Amino acid sequence: MHDEIIRINDLTKDYGNGKGIFNFDFTVKRGEVFGIVGTNGSGKTTTLRHLMGFLTPDSGSCEIMGMDCRRDSSKIMKHVGYVPGEIDFPDVGTGTSFLKIQAGFLGIKDREYINTLVNMFKLDTDASLKRMSKGMKQKTALVTAFMSRPDILMLDEPSTGLDPLMRDALIELILKEKQRGATVLISSHIFKELDDTADRVLFINDGKQIDITDRSSVTDEISQKYRLGFKTEAEYDSFISSTCFEIDHKNKQYLHIDLEISPDSINDMFEEISQYDLRYMKYKPFTLEDHYTEIIDKGGKISA
């Protein structure tokens, strides 16, 4: 068994005008939930299209289970469920007949799991595919991707068009699939769903790979942010002038400041703030979004 189920080696696809993806190089481990984050047009979909064997790389290669994604695509597809970024269905009438045909393609005889998924997403399969709302279409696409219980799931912005409840249901389903042992690749610009699911996250910007972040390191080692609200302006001013901690942000109108604290100095902070008259204190969880903004800011400075 290959521990690294997906391997991308120095992959480049140049569409000209600086568009495309350049020198992507990463691996995804079996059983991992791997997020790809980037702004619109940064190359998320292009990366997934290479993995699906729809595009031929200009240079470099990508492999799934040791097979070349372009050449052995049809063999790889036995193990893959895909939700495309652009949802449009074949012209076959209702959702039911579409799911039936897809089950035929995938050789699924037992329709029980399909029905479970349909019920889970509260999908009305009798509706005509053309009349479906965006959310309904997305749900139909999700059912087709998950119904064969594939080893690898490639989800291109899977929560597009879903309402918040369905988004939570999707996150739950992804976690369930991970427990089953599936490897999941999710591209997204919505940080919340990755915050809740991803083990590692690849950040890309303008077709360049910027950083791969291990989630455990994001949550444990990185500095934490606290917001302190003071009762009086005098207290507020005195804290600012005397504190030894780094002030990330201050607001005189609301008399609050944001402190950035490294994990080992948290007790010092409590000692210091116990001398002040506070209205409130709250913990601001560090999200992937903060991390992304931070990285992009740094990247911006480097290139400038």
Added chain:
Amino acid sequence: MLSIPLLKQSMKSNAVMWGSMTGVMTLLCVQFSMLDMTRSLLFTIFYGMMTTILPGIYVLVTSNKLLASQVDRGSMAYVLSTPVKRSSVTFTQSFFLVNSLVLMFAIQTGAHLLVNHSKPVSMATLGYTMLSGDLTSKMILQVNLSALMVCIALAGVCFMFSGVFSSSKYTIGLSGAFVGVSILANMLAMFGNLGVNGLDKFKYLTVCSFYDYRSVLFANNDWIEKMIYPAVIAVVAFGLGQIVFKKKDLPL
């Protein structure tokens, strides 16, 4: 090689177009061969134009739907994210296109054979006063075979464009130009045949010239020889479409 689920999908999504074209063609055929008023025009109008125009429209629309439009709209992703090979996609789709044409002609020919059996028409009525006897079943079969071969060539070229381009507008544009020019030139050439000077040169502009019902009626074997060219065009065009589709990048 043949993907049964894809064949089912293609049948489902093209049934309406196929059904209406087959229906119109069969009805026109029955009408032209049955009514006394129109019988004399059976060959000039029905076999002269309709057997290329109606299947021409059908292959123009359908070949685009079989590949290019599905790539353009993105729905091909659902086919290619299953263990179906690209070559099996093109094979299945061309199999569907050719066989739906065969079935279309089979139904229309069957109807004509029935009508002709119960109400035979003399060659003189059809405007061929120099020929004796009635229109035979064999002639009907041969004429339709000749027309079918040319339509398969039209289908091949449209399918090639559909395989080469990932965008409906180019496929429809080029296929439309090809089918349109073929049919128009054929009609103009026909006027040339009917005596309008100079227009007969248009026969060099169209594959429809390989469809030769006059040769069938005059019982010479030119039409058989002429079937070779559209057959070659079809094989080359279907082959090219297949190769390009297999190699190209698909924005799915």
